[in-house]
Amino acid sequence: MPKSKNTQPRVSKFLQKLWDAEDKYPVMAGNLRSFQWAGVAVAPEAETKRKSKLG
Amino acid sequence: MKPFIQPPVVTPKGEQFLSVSFGDSADAERLDSWNDARSPTDMVNSRDSIEFASLAGKRWRYYAGRAENVGSIDELVLRSAKGHDELGFLLVAKLPGSNDIIGMAWCRRTWCNHLVLDFLASHPLYDKSSGYRRIGASMLLALGHITRCTKIPLIWGEATLASAGFYKAAALQENKRKVQDHFFIRGRNLANLQRDATPFVVTKQ
Numbered sequence: 154m155p156k157s158k159n160t161q162p163r164v165s166k167f168l169q170k171l172w173d174a175e176d177k178y179p180v181m182a183g184n185l186r187s188f189q190w191a192g193v194a195v196a197p198e199a200e201t202k203r204k205s206k207l208g
Numbered sequence: 209m210k211p212f213i214q215p216p217v218v219t220p221k222g223e224q225f226l227s228v229s230f231g232d233s234a235d236a237e238r239l240d241s242w243n244d245a246r247s248p249t250d251m252v253n254s255r256d257s258i259e260f261a262s263l264a265g266k267r268w269r270y271y272a273g274r275a276e277n278v279g280s281i282d283e284l285v286l287r288s289a290k291g292h293d294e295l296g297f298l299l300v301a302k303l304p305g306s307n308d309i310i311g312m313a314w315c316r317r318t319w320c321n322h323l324v325l326d327f328l329a330s331h332p333l334y335d336k337s338s339g340y341r342r343i344g345a346s347m348l349l350a351l352g353h354i355t356r357c358t359k360i361p362l363i364w365g366e367a368t369l370a371s372a373g374f375y376k377a378a379a380l381q382e383n384k385r386k387v388q389d390h391f392f393i394r395g396r397n398l399a400n401l402q403r404d405a406t407p408f409v410v411t412k413q
Binding site for chain 1: 367
């Protein structure tokens with residue numbers, strides 16, 4: 154269990170700022186165009202076929 | 209997997225402690241269920257979150273297939289100490305008594321011991337309009353704790369058009385630089401993240 158379960162710690166300015174920012178904006182990160190990389194990653198045979206076509 | 213940190217989040221039932229743990233194969237599969245979710249109030253960010261979750265699941269499977277994933281902080285510390293291996297891991301956040309993943313992050317520890325936040329998102333249906341808050345901040349606290357345990361000095365990632373405002377408003381970018389499509393969390397900001405995570409760390413039994 155977290156150490157804080159029984160005694161809620163005082164919230165720092167930093168954490169309050171994080172929470173306030175999340176109330177205004179979504180928290181996310183990433184690259185939406187990663188699907189091509191992922192496609193190759195889960196289907197290595199596709200890369201083999203591509204190379205064989207290149208000769 | 210057992211949670212390693214339980215930060216407080218706001219839910220329609222009041223404050224609850226979110227359980228953040230390393231994800232396993234079942235969690236990676238479970239991320240595909242986000243496809244069924246669309247927030248009626250935020251279509252664009254819903255679409256992005258769903259895509260990030262799907263991509264994170266794919267990455268987990270790829271890294272797991274090469275034995276380049278880790279399933280705990282202890283394993284990450286141990287394998288990081290051995291050299292310059294790139295290691296990936298999935299973090300999942302769940303509410304008490306539920307198996308639903310409401311927050312997720314796919315991260316990579318790079319060869320020079322930095323942390324790349326490849327994907328971070330919260331479930332589209334668990335948003336502010338449905339009474340859930342602080343899930344994203346909780347995921348960042350979890351990352352803060354991991355960097356403290358592994359002595360990682362930098363978290364970096366790519367902000368979306370919508371989320372760049374968060375990193376700017378939270379002042380996570382050092383020297384008040386404008387956040388555009390990337391952010392770097394280090395120095396004092398990373399130290400603050402690590403400090404504020406500590407009260408919520410689950411103590412080992």
